[in-house]
Amino acid sequence: MTKQPRERLDATAWLARHLLGPAQVSDPRRTGRDTTEAEQEREGALHDGFERVRDASGRVYLVAKGDDA
Numbered sequence: 001m002t003k004q005p006r007e008r009l010d011a012t013a014w015l016a017r018h019l020l021g022p023a024q025v026s027d028p029r030r031t032g033r034d035t036t037e038a039e040q041e042r043e044g045a046l047h048d049g050f051e052r053v054r055d056a057s058g059r060v061y062l063v064a065k066g067d068d069a
Contacts, residue, residue: 050062
């Protein structure tokens with residue numbers, strides 16, 4: 001029984017295999033599911049309750065509205 005040489009992966013193949021995960025198995029043209037009313041209400045509450053702030057270094061983070069930070 002002879003040993004087969006191991007496949008040598010280039011950087012792109014290594015990234016695809018180890019970092020990106022499995023390929024998409026569903027049809028990419030298929031539309032996703034609709035959001036529920038509860039999900040829409042939660043999203044609205046999050047947008048209304050927080051604001052984006054950029055500090056001097058350019059980092060962006062969220063701050064609850066009404067906080068004096």
